[in-house]
Amino acid sequence: MATQTVSAGPRSGPNSILLKTVMAVTGLIFIGFILAHMYGNLMIFAGKDAFDEYAHHLRTFGSPMLPEGGFLWVMRITLLVSLVLHAWSAFTLWARAGAARKTRYQVNKAAKSIFVSRAMRWGGVALLLFVVFHLLHFTTNTIQVNGDFSRPSDRLVSSFEVWWAVLIYVIAVLALGMHLLHGVWSAAMTLGLNTSLDRAEVIRVVSVAVAAVVVIGFLAPPFSILFGLIP
Amino acid sequence: MTETLIEGLYTEGEPVADAKAPKTDIVTMWQQRKFDAKLVNPANRRKLDVIIVGTGLAGASAGATLGEAGYNVKSFCYQDSPRRAHSIAAQGGINAAKNYKGDGDSAYRLFYDTVKGGDYRSRETNVYRLAEVSVDIIDQCVAQGVPFAREYGGLLDNRSFGGVQVSRTFYARGQTGQQLLIGAYQALERQIGAGTVQMFPRHEMLELIVVDGKARGIVARDMVSGEIETHLADAVVLASGGYGNVFFLSTNAMGCNVTASWRAHRKGAYFANPCYTQIHPTCIPVSGDHQSKLTLMSESLRNDGRIWVPKNRDDCEKDPREIPEEDRDYYLERIYPSFGNLVPRDIASRQAKNMCDEGRGVGPKVGDFRRGVYLDFADAISRLGEDAVRAKYGNLFDMYERITGENPYQVPMRIYPAVHYTMGGLWVDYDLESSIPGLFVAGEANFSDHGANRLGASALMQGLADGYFVLPNTIRDYLANGPYEPLAEDHPDVVAARASVEERIEKLLSINGERSVDSFHKELGHIMWEYCGMERSEEGLRKAIDLIRSLREEFWRNVRVLGAADTLNQSLEKAGRVADFLELGELMCIDALHRRESCGGHFRAESQTEDGEALRHDDEFAYVAAWEWGGDSGNPVLHKENLEYEFIELKQRSYK
Amino acid sequence: MKLTLKIWRQDGPADAGRMVTYPIEGVSEEMSFLEMLDVLNEDLIAKGEEPVAFDSDCREGICGMCGLMINGQAHGPERTTTCQLHMRSFKDGDEVVIEPWRAEPFPVIRDLVVDRSSFDRIIASGGFISADTGSAPDAHATPVPKDNADRAFMAAECIGCGACVAACPNAAGMLFMGAKVTHLGELPQGQPERDARVFSMVGQYEEEGFGGCTNLGECSRACPKGIPLNVISQLNGDLQRAYRHRS
Ligand SMILES: Cc1cc2nc3c(=O)[nH]c(=O)nc-3n(C[C@H](O)[C@H](O)[C@H](O)COP(=O)(O)OP(=O)(O)OC[C@H]3O[C@@H](n4cnc5c(N)ncnc54)[C@H](O)[C@@H]3O)c2cc1C
Ligand code: HEM
Ligand code: HEM
Ligand code: SF4
Numbered sequence A: 001m002a003t004q005t006v007s008a009g010p011r012s013g014p015n016s017i018l019l020k021t022v023m024a025v026t027g028l029i030f031i032g033f034i035l036a037h038m039y040g041n042l043m044i045f046a047g048k049d050a051f052d053e054y055a056h057h058l059r060t061f062g063s064p065m066l067p068e069g070g071f072l073w074v075m076r077i078t079l080l081v082s083l084v085l086h087a088w089s090a091f092t093l094w095a096r097a098g099a100a101r102k103t104r105y106q107v108n109k110a111a112k113s114i115f116v117s118r119a120m121r122w123g124g125v126a127l128l129l130f131v132v133f134h135l136l137h138f139t140t141n142t143i144q145v146n147g148d149f150s151r152p153s154d155r156l157v158s159s160f161e162v163w164w165a166v167l168i169y170v171i172a173v174l175a176l177g178m179h180l181l182h183g184v185w186s187a188a189m190t191l192g193l194n195t196s197l198d199r200a201e202v203i204r205v206v207s208v209a210v211a212a213v214v215v216i217g218f219l220a221p222p223f224s225i226l227f228g229l230i231p
Numbered sequence B: 001m002t003e004t005l006i007e008g009l010y011t012e013g014e015p016v017a018d019a020k021a022p023k024t025d026i027v028t029m030w031q032q033r034k035f036d037a038k039l040v041n042p043a044n045r046r047k048l049d050v051i052i053v054g055t056g057l058a059g060a061s062a063g064a065t066l067g068e069a070g071y072n073v074k075s076f077c078y079q080d081s082p083r084r085a086h087s088i089a090a091q092g093g094i095n096a097a098k099n100y101k102g103d104g105d106s107a108y109r110l111f112y113d114t115v116k117g118g119d120y121r122s123r124e125t126n127v128y129r130l131a132e133v134s135v136d137i138i139d140q141c142v143a144q145g146v147p148f149a150r151e152y153g154g155l156l157d158n159r160s161f162g163g164v165q166v167s168r169t170f171y172a173r174g175q176t177g178q179q180l181l182i183g184a185y186q187a188l189e190r191q192i193g194a195g196t197v198q199m200f201p202r203h204e205m206l207e208l209i210v211v212d213g214k215a216r217g218i219v220a221r222d223m224v225s226g227e228i229e230t231h232l233a234d235a236v237v238l239a240s241g242g243y244g245n246v247f248f249l250s251t252n253a254m255g256c257n258v259t260a261s262w263r264a265h266r267k268g269a270y271f272a273n274p275c276y277t278q279i280h281p282t283c284i285p286v287s288g289d290h291q292s293k294l295t296l297m298s299e300s301l302r303n304d305g306r307i308w309v310p311k312n313r314d315d316c317e318k319d320p321r322e323i324p325e326e327d328r329d330y331y332l333e334r335i336y337p338s339f340g341n342l343v344p345r346d347i348a349s350r351q352a353k354n355m356c357d358e359g360r361g362v363g364p365k366v367g368d369f370r371r372g373v374y375l376d377f378a379d380a381i382s383r384l385g386e387d388a389v390r391a392k393y394g395n396l397f398d399m400y401e402r403i404t405g406e407n408p409y410q411v412p413m414r415i416y417p418a419v420h421y422t423m424g425g426l427w428v429d430y431d432l433e434s435s436i437p438g439l440f441v442a443g444e445a446n447f448s449d450h451g452a453n454r455l456g457a458s459a460l461m462q463g464l465a466d467g468y469f470v471l472p473n474t475i476r477d478y479l480a481n482g483p484y485e486p487l488a489e490d491h492p493d494v495v496a497a498r499a500s501v502e503e504r505i506e507k508l509l510s511i512n513g514e515r516s517v518d519s520f521h522k523e524l525g526h527i528m529w530e531y532c533g534m535e536r537s538e539e540g541l542r543k544a545i546d547l548i549r550s551l552r553e554e555f556w557r558n559v560r561v562l563g564a565a566d567t568l569n570q571s572l573e574k575a576g577r578v579a580d581f582l583e584l585g586e587l588m589c590i591d592a593l594h595r596r597e598s599c600g601g602h603f604r605a606e607s608q609t610e611d612g613e614a615l616r617h618d619d620e621f622a623y624v625a626a627w628e629w630g631g632d633s634g635n636p637v638l639h640k641e642n643l644e645y646e647f648i649e650l651k652q653r654s655y656k
Numbered sequence C: 001m002k003l004t005l006k007i008w009r010q011d012g013p014a015d016a017g018r019m020v021t022y023p024i025e026g027v028s029e030e031m032s033f034l035e036m037l038d039v040l041n042e043d044l045i046a047k048g049e050e051p052v053a054f055d056s057d058c059r060e061g062i063c064g065m066c067g068l069m070i071n072g073q074a075h076g077p078e079r080t081t082t083c084q085l086h087m088r089s090f091k092d093g094d095e096v097v098i099e100p101w102r103a104e105p106f107p108v109i110r111d112l113v114v115d116r117s118s119f120d121r122i123i124a125s126g127g128f129i130s131a132d133t134g135s136a137p138d139a140h141a142t143p144v145p146k147d148n149a150d151r152a153f154m155a156a157e158c159i160g161c162g163a164c165v166a167a168c169p170n171a172a173g174m175l176f177m178g179a180k181v182t183h184l185g186e187l188p189q190g191q192p193e194r195d196a197r198v199f200s201m202v203g204q205y206e207e208e209g210f211g212g213c214t215n216l217g218e219c220s221r222a223c224p225k226g227i228p229l230n231v232i233s234q235l236n237g238d239l240q241r242a243y244r245h246r247s
């Protein structure tokens, strides 16, 4: 016997770094969308018309090259495919990590990392559930929170006059903030951007900044509405 | 030559000589030998099996090179990975006569320094070759990606080391051994991946198989399953390192042992100059009875630190900062005004011991004795500033603080000598072949290049020279006559070798006495240190031989080895090693006793000048003492190899 | 001082294993952690119990052989190797839980001893520069800019102890592999094989069954040699670069 153990043998599916790369790229797509979406939401401060204009503009963007709503569909498909890839990679890596350590430690002081790791995975699942709810709420208008309105701005304002709706969104946005706090750092690591200790500092700062901007940017409209700052 | 017992301890046999070094000028000798050595047709190499025991610098480099050449190599080490051989611990650097600094260095100067440093007890031919191939080592290592220190221009940096006047030491911070070994290890792993080398980690060689007078294989124990395996081959290479652990406490790793060499010795390989050990002056002192090993601190500390002890014994317990200047004895500066704190290792070590023996040692009492002298940086700190000292020695100071819990920027360090390196080892000729045909020995395991004392940064050079450049060229001369007759596993000599290993293991497990293996090892170490350490005397050595004999007797009657043979059993592993140390220790004392001169690391109390310095006797002792095993109840046989100095003139060393 | 040790005992690879409690007395501050275990073992032998098996060799923090999970931290509370951890990091009356490295690619052999040959196989698959002996040009033929040389050295400090895997919540070995890829990739000598190296090492890594990295950073915090996380980023980047070159 030449060596004591033999390796476990070929693993099915892409290698872990490739999966991570998929997560990072799709994650960046999400970030792009999230930032744009946040900007759009902030239009509400410029008045209901501006907001509706923006919502409408989304549908006509790219026309006449694209049919009405064409850009929106391209975006939707991209997002959907990204989400499937992102979630599939996440679950595959999750399973691999579980298989790589079957016996747990009796005592483990890596508490913070274990929390972050769980938060990414369960937080991701929570985000997924939220998106479903959110689509039913705003996009399909299936869930009607405070009456049935056809104007997007009306839907928005009326919804956030209800405290529990605000609460759901606050929780979701905080979850998103957490996901991004580690996610941005992680994506930069995965894409090979962290090549020195100085770079690492920059990436840390950027992650915090992105997370903070997203949390504040998304929470500003609902709270403003709740406190009656927006008519 | 005589049959009668000399000193009541040994007999003398025929002299030996190295027959392989070509009779040409020393400068062309190695070229000539490489040319004379027969070649093996590439197609035949695959049919030739070579066993290599050890994956240190010597073993890993030999394994990689022979694998590249296409031989069938089987490589063994007792650690869980070949990367962990104790070569990894070397800090200081590796010498090579590159003359990159243009300071007048050359192969010839390195040769000269090494012979002189070895106190004129090494073979000129081997040392010259070592110096000659040293330059290739650096090229090879750089090509492999060994990250040596570099200057801003991108070229390699050198420093001067061990008191020589040229800068020829290449280094990688304080981790030169590690970086060189990782280079060799990666080359070895490459061959493992390519299938030319088969690796057997956690395998310990326990016996050499000799058939028809030739080394034909080994018996090894799989340390995980406990299985006893026989491995057969056309040639066997031992690169199993040094035996400093016979002293129990040393700077060697816990597992370093003499078993591979000793088993070969018992099968007929001569053991040369066993008493030559190097004691390194700057180690962290022993702190208590439970200490398991000693840690070396780089010698470079002596460049800026001043060594002292209190003048009065009563001050030994005081806080050193409260001892005024006039009550301190800077003894090295006092005794050796021109070299001061930079005297060679053996002198610095011996004087530290003398101070402690006088009762002026410092630090905690271990037993009823203080073992330590101060190495004080207060002057350097006030002269250069703390930051400059930190930049130079920061990592060493941190290591010191981690181990002792004391801050050397504020309190002087304490240091004490410790066993570090063994110049002795299996006797080999110019081809690195032992007295058993087909058994080659490389690295610290052989005796070849360092005489009675090794210069700093020369062991790494020797290990890699042997493994990369020498052995692969010389062993082919032997292999060219192969493949040797195939052996069956049930050949009587093979079966007997295997049976002897099994029997011994069974014996060790069945004694079930009162004392642990470690307690025997510690006691042996104590005897060796007291009587065969820095200073040896006839009386002490005789006493030691008696003590070792009775300890060995007790061992085989009273050792307690728990557990079973067929699992990982660390007590059993240790027991086998200690059993061999108990035999080696006696031979070391006999060798030390018979050599009535002081040379290099061997200081005989009876052979000193009027002012207490070492005195060599070239007329009587300019030879290698190659010992032949005399049997379990017999006496060892001394074979002398006369050392002839054609190129270098013998001189007494003086450092006053 | 007196301590209560809780140690993982396992008779062999197939044994289920269990935690066993051992009180120990007379531990002094100067002892290293492993010397403390030596004392325990001497006690056990005196009592006729089999000593606890654990790995160590150099005992000076460089060979990478030692490695224990001590109170939930790889190599214990200080950033150093287990053999260089001293008992002054503990206080009288402490309870110390000692476990082996846990990861499927590091199966337990006995008690606290694990098998890390998966690391060797990763190196064998490509963690080298192919330079046959004797074929090297003069060492000064290729100068290496000091910044690259320094970064290569920093990464080459890895001692292969496996603490990174032990500490990682995903049991990933990326810091180890990243260190090698960075070491060789920073040097001009390492360029010709750079793409091939990262492909084959990652391929082997997968076969060994390590987890995937999610950039948590526990590995680098546990690493006794302080290998920084950026070697992982380097590894990721190098793999992506290799894919780009391939397509
Ligand atoms: C702390 C320290 C610092 C040093 N610093 C320097 C320095 O700065 N410069 C310098 O030139 N030299 C230095 N030296 C000396 C030098 O490191 C060694 O002499 C040299 O590395 C020995 O290499 P080697 O290949 O012969 O043996 P080792 O590296 O000791 O390797 C021995 C190999 O043999 C194997 N082995 C042993 N017995 C068996 C067995 N029975 N069965 C199977 N396998 C076995 C081991 O597993 C190991 O792989 C230092 C030594 C020490 C201890
Ligand atoms: C099924 C749902 C989801 C799961 C399970 C999930 C899980 C994860 C995980 C495990 C990571 C890796 C983090 C790491 O490397 O440690 C990650 C990264 C990321 N996720 Fe999600 N996520 C989900 C949905 C989302 C959604 C809806 C968004 C955006 C709104 C999002 C945005 C990101 C971003 C930007 C990253 C960073 C990319 C990277 O780490 O390489 N994720 N996600
Ligand atoms: C307070 C926070 C938020 C507000 C006020 C808000 C508001 C809206 C509105 C009004 C729409 C409908 C646009 C339209 O159909 O015309 C919408 C769509 C959408 N939102 Fe949000 N949103 C918020 C947070 C989020 C978050 C955190 C996510 C993702 C994690 C998200 C993802 C989406 C998606 C995917 C769509 C569908 C886009 C489409 O395909 O039409 N939103 N949002
Ligand atoms: S990267 Fe650090 S923790 Fe991992 S094996 Fe190397 S030295 Fe150990």
Ligand code: F3S
Pocket: C167, C168, C169, C170, C171, C172, C173, C174, C175, C212, C213, C214, C215, C216, C217, C218, C219, C220, C229, C232
């Ligand atoms: S802790 Fe694990 S998740 Fe990655 S950054 Fe280190 S390997």
Ligand code: FES
Pocket: C055, C056, C057, C058, C059, C060, C061, C062, C063, C064, C065, C066, C067, C081, C082, C083, C084
């Ligand atoms: S025993 Fe070598 S690093 Fe700890």
